[in-house]
Amino acid sequence: MKFTDGYWMMRDGVHAAYATEIADIRVAEDRFTLYAPVRRVRRRGDTLNGALLTVECFAPAEGVIGVRVTHHGGGPDRGPHLAPRPPAEGPAGAAAGKVTRDGTLLELASGGLSLRVDTAAGYRLDFTADGRTLTSAGARGTGFATTPDGAHHSLAQLSLGVGELVYGLGERFTPFTRNGQSVDIWQADGGTASEQAYKNIPFHLTNRGYGVFVNHPGKVSYEVGSEAVGQVQFSVADQTLEYYVVHGPAPKDVLARYTALTGRPALPPAWSLGLWLSTSFTTSYDEETVTRFVRGMAERGIPLGVFHFDCFWMRAYQWCDFTWDPEVFPDPEGMLRRLREDHGLKTCVWINPYIAQKSPLFDEARELGYLVRRPDGGVWQWDMWQAGMGLVDFTHPGARAWYADQLRALLGQGVDCFKTDFGERVPTDVVWHDGSDPERMHNYYTQLYNRTVFETLTEARGEGDAVVFARSATAGGQRYPVHWGGDCESTFGAMAESLRGGLSLGLSGFGFWSHDIGGFEGTPDAALFKRWAQFGLLSSHSRLHGSTSYRVPWEFDDEAVAVTRDFTRLKHRLMPYLMHAARQAAERGTPVMRAMLLDFPDDPACHTLDRQYMLGDDLLVAPVLTPDGTVDYYVPHGTWTHLLSGARVSGPGWHREQYGFDSLPLLARPGSVLPFGAGEESAVYDWADGVTLRAHQLPDGADVTTRVPRPDGQPDAVFRTRRTGRSVTVEATGAPGPWRLLLDGAAHTAPEGATELTAPPAP
Structure with a gap:
């Protein structure tokens, strides 16, 4: 939520306090705690009648640094929790983070990520990696605010760099980059044409090599460059705010670290x-x-x-x-x-x-105490969707x-x-x-x-x-x-x-x-x-x-x-x-359907693309979103191959084409070797038996390994495709039947049991 009225003033009835300096520190081998007053302390009397924020800094995993800011810590911990909190002491934290001191400089390092604090300067947290600052919590970066209704909000602000774009926060149907948006992490049934979302995730990713996870299961309110234009602000109506900065450096690495914390998807059948x-x-x-x-x-x-x-x-x-x-x-x-x-x-x-309520199960669940209750002890009910329905607890x-x-x-x-x-x-x-x-x-x-x-x-x-x-x-x-x-x-x-x-x-x-x-x-x-x-x-x-x-x-x-x-x-x-x-x-934790940013983080043109995607590592898909079949799509560097027609498309650059209903832009990445199964009638068959390897624009010196899973749990069939000059050789391990290489439009078949095939490229 917004607390300020422009840059200089607070909104009516809002009172805010921010960490101003560091009054004391406690340092362990793998973590440290800062004690930050919300006003300058020049004399002993300044320590009276003022708030002192407790800022705990720790490393829950390699390449991840957590910050937990607490104003009043005496309240009950009622739960639930999104991610387990690291132990106050012990080998888990020691393995992930290491603290060093150099005069007034304090640093917590975890993997390639560091949190640096100058304890003698004004309050500031700098998150650095690869010799550069990723983001910082500066003058208004850590604090709390009270609103006219008496609610207490803990808040943080992390800086945005020039050209930095923010993504994520769940399945959101508003503009793809979150910059300029106000977002509430609050489950709602709002369809796909509103700012509400069914899947609200307090995690955002940026194009500067890091992400931020707010470890709070309730409402998290974001202002993404929408209150302070150079900041991502997030706040919770709580006395404590905990967030993790997750380093990459590549976007896929950020997702790997984040899903290691919160859980990876099960493999569906x-x-x-x-x-x-x-x-x-x-x-x-x-x-x-x-x-x-x-x-x-x-x-x-x-x-x-x-x-x-x-x-x-x-x-x-x-x-x-x-x-x-x-x-x-x-x-x-x-x-x-x-x-x-x-x-x-x-x-x-x-x-x-x-x-x-009409179902016999309602009375059964009510009597057993299995339905959510009102404060007066009765079952919570309403008539939306089903008359008198209760909610399973x-x-x-x-x-x-x-x-x-x-x-x-x-x-x-x-x-x-x-x-x-x-x-x-x-x-x-x-x-x-x-x-x-x-x-x-x-x-x-x-x-x-x-x-x-x-x-x-x-x-x-x-x-x-x-x-x-x-x-x-x-x-x-x-x-x-x-x-x-x-x-x-x-x-x-x-x-x-x-x-x-x-x-x-x-x-x-x-x-x-x-x-x-x-x-x-x-x-x-x-x-x-x-x-x-x-x-x-x-x-x-x-x-x-x-x-x-x-x-x-x-x-x-x-x-x-x-x-x-x-x-x-x-x-x-x-x-x-x-x-x-x-x-x-x-x-x-790499999604099957991927924003172009994930595979091409070094191509700025890919950072805002939201009408096309990568399907796996090597297929670019641009759905046709117009009645007449016209589609505009961007092709990254190299010569890509249209999977359905064999046509070549060069990048980097934009293309406008018109397609009949039998096709769409479906492009194979240059240098890829795609396995095509022989079965069309079912999703489940022996994918390695009779597989065709489609090679696309293999450069001299290419060495590509293609793994073909087996639905019965048997070891993968593995194909290693190498090009030397004009010659292409495929070595096969574990292929159960005949297989083929499709190279430059020409098919080369290896008989059953063959472990190697050499084919010259077509002229």
Whole structure:
């Protein structure tokens, strides 16, 4: 929030105090504490009747430095907490940080990052790396403010350099760079066309080689160059503010360190990367409708991987009681078995954390104490979404076990996964079972909700076969993939909004992301559906879903069928490449869909791009966002190869082209060797058997290793491609069958069992 009235004055009724100097220090081997008065101390009397801030500086991990500023520290610690706090003493801190002193200069170093303080000068914290200052907390950089309502806000300001851009803070649909924006980290169900967000993450990344994580689960208010134009300010209504500066130096390194602190994504099952088809939300459907849709996809040659049942698989007024509506689904076990055995489909059902009063489960949960309560002891209820609904209290261990039991019953019927909708409209005028602070629980609730569902799936299906389709998240929620972008309109503008949100979420530590192909609200025209289908099938996860209308492709036109079929098959052939990218997300925190900044941090032209992205390491995707097929996109340095046409595109520079519905800018990076699987009908097959290695513009001296994962858990097939002069040689290890090299348009086939292939490039 804003505290000042311009540069010189405070807003009416606001009183602020800032750390002014350092009165005392306490130094340990791996951390130090500063004691900072909020006014100059010239004589003993100045120590009376004034605040003294306690500023603890520590290193929770290599390349990360934490700062915890406390005004009054005597209050209760009610929780919850986003990240575990480091111990006050002990080997964990000692291993991460080291303190040195040189006269009045105090330095805490961790990896390549240092925090430097001159204890004899005015209060200032300088975070440095590689011989330069990354950011600083200066004259107004540490303090607190009281507002007319009596609230106490702890605040910090970190400087922005010239040309420094800020990204992240969750899945936000506003302009891609956060500079100039006011952002509240507060879960809301605001769609994709507002400043509100379903996934609010108090972590921002900049293009200067660092990020900042505010370790607070409640409302964090940001002013990103919007109050003091050269500062990022963040504040919390609390007596303590804790933040971590996370060093890179590359943006991918920042994400790796941040996700090491808050959790890396689990690796989703390979089948989840196939095409999902939904009943849509309020459309009329029953088993006959489902069967007709599934058969229609098969008859038109569109491979389908997952069928999703949205809300009305349950009876109206009884969500969420986990019981199939017998009028439309009289034999759910038989239906799920037929979908699995006859069509090879996985199934997903919609759930939420609400229990409607009409459901028998409401009384059961109320009597057991499993619903969130009002301060007077009664159950908190309202009529939004479902009449008289209550909210499951996931802070109660019994409630978590009870909720998991409802899910296990569905898994026993044959359900494979769950769409975990909602989790944002969480009240603050309530009492939680474990005594959590209601304001801190508002954002954190989604963590408990999605974790309960994900861990239930992991327990039932095994490690590596669990996936949810979640809408809400907070910091650390990336551990429970996958997430989708929420309620967007069926317009080209909303398609661009969704992409901005997905790229922003990726820069906030989330590895997997999806969206509603065609848009959710309204009905897309045929042109929009086809363009969105291309985009959706070049995303980590792909789902056809709408609100009041179906999203089966033949509802639009025959060309929509062809586009959906061809791009689904293309995605299946890309599975060895995509699963390698998925591993990178799970192992390093690098998202599958990446803002161009992540791969090209040294190209300033890439720093603001939000209408294109990298899909894995080596594919550039620029979705077509216009009705006439015109697209403007930027190509970084080198000669790139159009994956669908073979055309060459040179960079650096901008290109404007027009595309039919059978294509879009999909470019292979120069020097890349992309593995294309031989299967088109399913996302799951032996990706290494019959794989084609597509080599693109290999320079002399190139040495590229391509790993092809195996869905059965067998060791990867590994291909090493080297070019010497005009000769290209591939060495293969672990390839189960014949494989090919596609080089400059010419195919060279290695027979089964071959471990080496040498091919001259075409003239």
